[in-house]
Structure formats: C-alpha cells, structure tokens
Amino acid sequence: MKTKAFQRIYTRIENITKATCTVLADGVANEEMAYVDSRPAQVVKIAGNRITLQVFPGTQGIATNAEVVFMGKPPTVTVSDAMRGRFFNAYGQPIDGGPAIEGEEREIGGPSVNPVRRKQPSELIATGIAGIDLNNTLVTGQKIPFFADPDQPYNIVMADVALRAKADIIILGGMGMPHDDYLYYKTLFDNAGALDRIISFMNTTDNPPVERLLVPDMCLTTAEYFAVEKNAKVLVLLTDMTLFADALAIVSNRMDQIPSKDSMPGSLYSDLAKIYEKAVQFPDGGSITIIAVTTLSGGDITHAIPDNTGYITEGQLYLRRDTDIGKVIIDPFRSLSRLKQLVIGKKSRKDHPQVMNAGVRLYADAANAKTKLENGFDLSDYDKRALDFAHEYSRELLAIDVNIDVDKMLDTSWALMGKYFSKDEVGIKQEFMDKHWAGK
C-alpha cells in the first residue's frame, strides 16, 4: 500500500481487540476504508473522535502506535469487461498474476432495486441436472441455496452448474473455501475453456475469516454492473454462506453485541437478506440469479443460519447419497424451487408440470414400498414395479452427473413410466397421455 499526499495518517490507537481497534481521529466517515499498519480495515463505529475499525486480517502484532491511514471512501471494486476470466481476492485485487483491472470504481453494497422497477422472473435457467431442471426448475432472478452437509460434494455440483448453465456471466464467490477446492475450480474452468465468462472472488481457508464479509458484496456489485450495463444474464455462486455468517458472528461478538439465537447477531436476517435480495430480474433483460451453499451441521435446518436463509430464499435444494445406485442425487422430496411455477409448462414443454408431479409421486410410492420391505411386510406387484422404477429414475434423472436437456428429461420420464406402469397408474391428463404415452 502506498500512501498519498492528501491521506490523513493517525497513530494514536487506544484500544485493540482480536478483530477491531479504536483510534483517535477526526473527520472520518462511516464505513470508510482504512489501513491499519498496512492491513485493510473498515470503520464500523464512530463515537466523537474515537473511531472503531474492523481490521479484516486480524490485529495480531498491531502496536498502539501503528499507522492508521484513512482512504476517504467505502470499499470499492473496479468493474469492467476485462474482469472476465480473472480471479480476485476479497478486496477485488487480482490473485492470478494478471494486471490490475482498469475501469469504473464502484462502491460495493450499494442501494437496493426499487421493487416497482423489478420484473416478475420468467426465464428458465437450464443446468442439465434433471434433479434441478425437471423437478426444481430455476428461474432467472431467483435466489436458492443448496442445504448440504459438509461431507457432500456441493462444490462439485456448483462447478457443474457454473459450467453448464446458460448464463452470460458467472461470478463465483468463495468464502472460506478449502485451498484444494479453489485449485479444483481453477483447473476445471481453465480446462473447460469457459474462463471468458467466469469471474471469481476468493477467500480461501488460509485467508483471514473476517475478509469473507466483503466477498458477497464484491460479487454482487460486479453482477449489477453486468446485469444493468450489459443486460447480461448473470449467475452468482456463493459458497459457503454458513462461513460468511460465522464471520458476522465473530465481528458482532468483538463489538460486544448481544447475540440472539445460536450465538448469531440479531441482525442476521437483514444481513443475509441484503445479499440474497440482490437477485433480480430487470425489465431490460438483465438478471442476477444467486445459487448459494449453506452447509448444515448434521442436517439441522432449525439452526439460525439455514432457518433465516430459508425465510429469505426462494426454495432450497438438498443433496442426498442414494445407496441403491451409489450416486449423489438431488433429493426430490425436500428440495423446492418456489419460482418453478412461473416457467414450467410455459417456457418448457406443456406436459412438464404433470410429468414432474407424476414422477415424484411414483418415486414416493417406491419410498413407501421400501419402508414396507424394511418392516418385513410382503410387497405387492405395484410395490415391486415402483421400486424398479425408482431405481432407474434415480440413476437416469436424479443423479447429479446427469447432463441432458429438459425435453430429453421429459422423454426419459415418459419412457420410464411407460416401462413400469399402466396408463391409469400414472394419473396424467388425457391430452398429454395421447401425445406422449410410451407404454402399453
């Protein structure tokens, strides 16, 4: 960091905690960026001339006479088309060895969209994963998390979604991402030759946790640039939001705030909503869609983080290991996309809603049959057929390694239903039966 002539420098630090320090200074603006002993920091509290700074990398080794330089502006990101294919840290600085970005400097965490200027989301985003496209269809302008246990391959699924989704720009925000996963993403994107539409902001496990707080806003301010200025369809991937919330808790704790449920700050709902609500469909065609990862602790969704997330997002996706087929699938029962009604049967084939419901219902019959089997009851012929159907349905459609288009998903569903069931067992409207029925 170079100091410039007009910058004000202070050296009277009064108070230091693990994440914050308080310095005596004048004329400081709220949320202004500063450097404490060359470490990036942000103003979080002003009481007269006592300025409390949140020091992102932590305060280890900072002395009371350290230099504090105020930057006179809130955190910013420099946006331009040249960001495509680049990797940045939480401060928006390149970490891929490439040159600095030249372009427009924008404050991050800007104002929200006037709700009357939004448009109702109505465009389908295909991912090729049938567990998503067929049963939990995503829509541009939607926000949806994966609720996953830490041992599940959510980062791999996210990478697949990123590579396959028909989006103009994909922005990946990594928070507390294991360094190995970061390298995985980097190699994968390189090899896929998809780099020119991917932009990444990375905070890995070897970076200080408090830095993560900047990552979502960096991603979303960049997303707004592309969605508003270029009318681009932007997909933002945020992983892992649980680690983001943990960082919020650390800071609020250091500032002596009273914790609410699960030691989380009382403002957790608003803090998360501010991020997720950046998902939007603009009238001019640009959109921001957010797919996030919220890791759970032992599948507990009543914990404050998934609970507040569930109230904010438009549905959630669950991963589950299906031991019958030995693959990870998108759980069709607990997953939900609240916006799918806006597109299925409208932007996809007309039989989509009915085929989706029939498929899941028959899959549920198989689950009941399985319970029966486990409890030692005899299976009926229908039960046996349902089990066979479920096995194939899981392998051909629910597994996360499936990559086909929506029409093919529908055709596969028809083929499987026709193979195992009779006409009156599937309960689909006659007009679709006449057109698509593939069985006897």
Added chain:
Amino acid sequence: MSTRGKVTGIVANLVTIEVDGPVGQNEICYIDYLGTKLMAEVIKIGGKNAYVQVFESTRGLFVGCTAEFTGHMLEVTLGPGMLSRNYDGLQNNLNTMDGTFLQRGQYTAALDDTTLWEFKPLAKVNDIVQSADWLGEVTEGWINHKVMVPFTFAGTGTIKSIAPAGTYKVHDTIAVVTDSEGVERKLDMTMKWPVKIEVRTYENKPRPFKIFETGIRCIDAINPMVEGGTGFIPGPFGCGKTVLQHLLAKHAEADLIIVVACGERANEVVEIFTEFPELDDPRTGRKLMERTIIICNTSNMPVAAREASVYTGMTIAEYYRAMGLKILLLADSTSRWAQALREMSNRMEELPGPDAFPMDLPAIISNFYSRAGYVNLRNGTTGSITFIGTVSPAGGNLKEPVTESTKKAARAFYALAQSRADSKRYPAIDPIDSYSKYLEYAEVVEYFDKALEKGWVDKVLKMKDMLLRGKEARDQINILGDDGVPVEYHITFNKAEIIDFIILQQDAFDTIDQSTSLDRQRYMVNKVLDIGATAFAFDNFDEISAYFKKVINLLKQMNYQEYKSETFGSFEKELEKLLSERRKAA
C-alpha cells in the same frame, strides 16, 4: 426556531446527535449529509444527546454533520389518491421515484397534488363539527372517499364556509372552520397524523360480532374471523403463509385491502404488482388493485423504515375506517418488524429479553393489535379494521417470543403445520391447534344464529370434536395396526378425513373451489355432519378406506361444480345412492 444539532457518533443506523434545544421522543429530524437529507427518528434522549435511528444507509456520514429537528413525530399524509398506490414504509410513492435503484434521501409525495377531484359537500355553513366529521366526499376509484375535519382538530368548531360542488385539487381550501378559540382555519382535503398514535375519533369500540367472510372454508367454517377482529398465522418457511395471505387479499369481503409487505421477499411483492392489476375482484368485477394499497418494505430496504411500515399501514387503515369502511389489513411478516425492534434495541445496548428481543416486545405487539377493531362512528355509521399478521417463527418453533407475544394479543390463531404442507393438504392450517376466540363470544353465536343458521356454532364445535376424535383414532390405528382396533375406529378416522378433504382443504388454483360463499359452506357442513351422524355397516376394516375414498371423491367433485348447478346435483344424487348402500338400518 427549530432545534438543530450535530452528529457526534455513528453505529450502523443509530446516530448520536448533540442538540442545542428541546427535542421530543420519536421526533423526526433530517441529517444533512453533503446536501442529501437523511430522515431519522429520535428513539432515546440522554442529556444533550439525542439517539436517532436513520431510515436510510448511514454510509459516509461523519462527525459534525448537521441535523435539523422538525418538531413532529413520523407522520403520514392522508387524503384522496392513496388507493392503488405502492408506498414504501414511510409512505413515499415508489412509482414516482427516479431510477432503478432506491436513492437515499429521495422522498416522494404520498398524494398527487394535481389530480382534480369531484367534490360534493355533505356539511353546511354553521354546522358544529369536530375531528373526523365528514365535510364532503369525493369519488376515489369506487370508494366514496369522505373529506373529514382533520383528526388533529381539537374541540368543536363552526363551519364558516364550505366549497360548493365542483372539481378541486387536494390542497385547495374546501372549508373554513372557526375553532373554539375563534380562529378561522382553512381546511383542504388532506391531513397529517403521527403513525405511532392511535386515531380515536370514533364514538366507541364494541366487541366485534359480525362474521368477516374470507371465502376460505377452514377459516370461515372452523375458526371464523369477525369484522374488526385480529388473527395471526405462524408457520415455518414453505408452509404457504404468503399464499394464504394472497388468498385472503383476493377473496375477503372487504371494501379495502391494505397489504404491508414487511421485510419479506421482493419477488413476492412483484407478484402482487404483476397479478393484482390483472385479477378481477369477484364481488365488484373491478380489478383487485382498485381496492388495494400496498406498503412495501422488503427485507433489503432499511430496517428502521421496516419498523415504521406496519404503523403506516395501520394509520391509513384507521383513516379509511373513519369513513365507515370495512378494511382488511394484512402484514407479512410481523416477525420481521419485531426483528427490526431487536436490531435497534441491541444497538442502544438495552438489556435484552428472551432471544435478545426487547423486554417490552409483548406490550408493543399488543398495543399494535389493539388498534384494529369494529367501531361505531359519531354519525351512527360503523367501520372496521380486521387485522391478520403472519409470524415467521425461528426454526418453526412456536415457543419463541414473537409467536408467544402475538398469541396474547390476537384473538384468532391459524397455525400452519409442516406435516399438512408436506402431505399437500392446503391450506395447511392445523384444525386442532388453531383456534378462534370469537366462537366463545355470545354476540357472535347470536349473529350466526340469525345470519346463517340456528345453532351454527354448536355445529362448528361438533366438527372440531369429530376432527379430534379422528386424530385419536388414527393414532390408535398407527400404534395397534389396522386389524388391532375395532372397525368403528376406522369409521371415526374416515369421517374426520371427510371434514379434512371437503371442508378444510381447498384448491387455491381452481376458479370455483378457491372461494366459497357462506351459504355454500353451510350447505356442505350440514352434508358432512349428516354423514358424520350416520351409522355405517361394515364387517371388515379393509372395505372402509375404499368406500370412504369414493364418498370423498363425490363430495370433492361437488366442491368443484357451480353451487346448486345441474352437475352439482347429479354428483349429490350419486353420493346419496352410495351412502344408502352402507347405511345401517335404524
């Protein structure tokens, strides 16, 4: 000269201002940030320091910014032209704002001051008037909007002059009133009122007694709402809270619907913006938007304005109630409002109550709910505000402070159950956990006796008993197995299933079934109770389920037909035939 001050401290949206004169609790001030005025409300005073919550982002604010105090609390502007508007929590018109993004410091007028209104006087010269008396009326959409003496008018006054019938703008003088001090006051069609204070211009507030028709069977027929009543809907996410509120807004029998979208998803409000101007109001044939006002403060808009939004909605409702109208006020979700209170209390370093909510949360909630109600106006007419709020309990646990405090304040409780939502039994209101205290009101019982059918409330209670017995029977069957219980248990369970499928469940997407008239509900409830009272002859449990499935299917088909139509009748005949097959000879 008004009080001024200087900013001395900032934490998030809590700002400390050192003042040079008197300031009032809840007074509004504007902080000057490099020429942009940021609105704020005083929430604590200590010595020369006023602690204010800013209704906007405080980014960039610094020590030394000046502030000017206005001398009044947070107010809304009331007058013709609010119908069909989309306001934010501070009553700024969202449609007249510039740009795609909300710019801070941008405040837009609540009323359009250029619209011409066709005014007809109702009062005449020398009439003695007091606050809220009707001076005249204008036609606002399809509502006879009364132009009233301002609610703030103290004592009585005499009308010195009143404008003749004609077209006027909202700020044109339409009357001159000499007040009790002998001062002549020019009145126009608008007035201001502080949102946190209840409007008490009515004669009295009796106990509510009239049924408030919602068209939703599990409310009307099981736990009815009354005109001027209060209710709340708690439920974990994904149980259909918002869908239920939208249904209420679409079908409830009210003159005016005010929807407060308080800290919820923006896309849900966009859904109202997109659909309500298209949907027809089944009663008037007009568009739903024509009887709707939306107060929209979504979760990403400033927290302090979220807290204000519910009060803004309530005050607008009180204004229209004073015209003798029937208003339904919906707030989704009051938990977000409570969370806004918690965030501020936390920043002021107050000692916290349970789950870090402020200690006086129950009092704040109950004060708010008590502003709803059925009122007799001084001129002999009546008006009402029916208030239904949703609660989003953390972790779906109903033993959390917001749900518990609301339970003490609201008289009807519509518990959404995850288990019902999971089995797609919509609306997912649990019939056993939910209640309506209004069923205990003698006035309500009497009203039902007259308006619907003698002994109606007893029938409602009978249905509830049947549901409870059905649940007990099902529990026994689950424990002891299908053949481990007497056949009678299966019949009891299936009779309860009939109530569940025919009365409780309702298809929100079917044009006929989505809203049911009271008369039709009466008919179907009697039908179902008749079946409940019937003794059936079965020897074996395995015939029962298939038989009742057929019964349910026929009743369901009846629900899907036009009431008393030919097809309705033919399904009914088929049903009678089916019932007679198994009816035990007396």
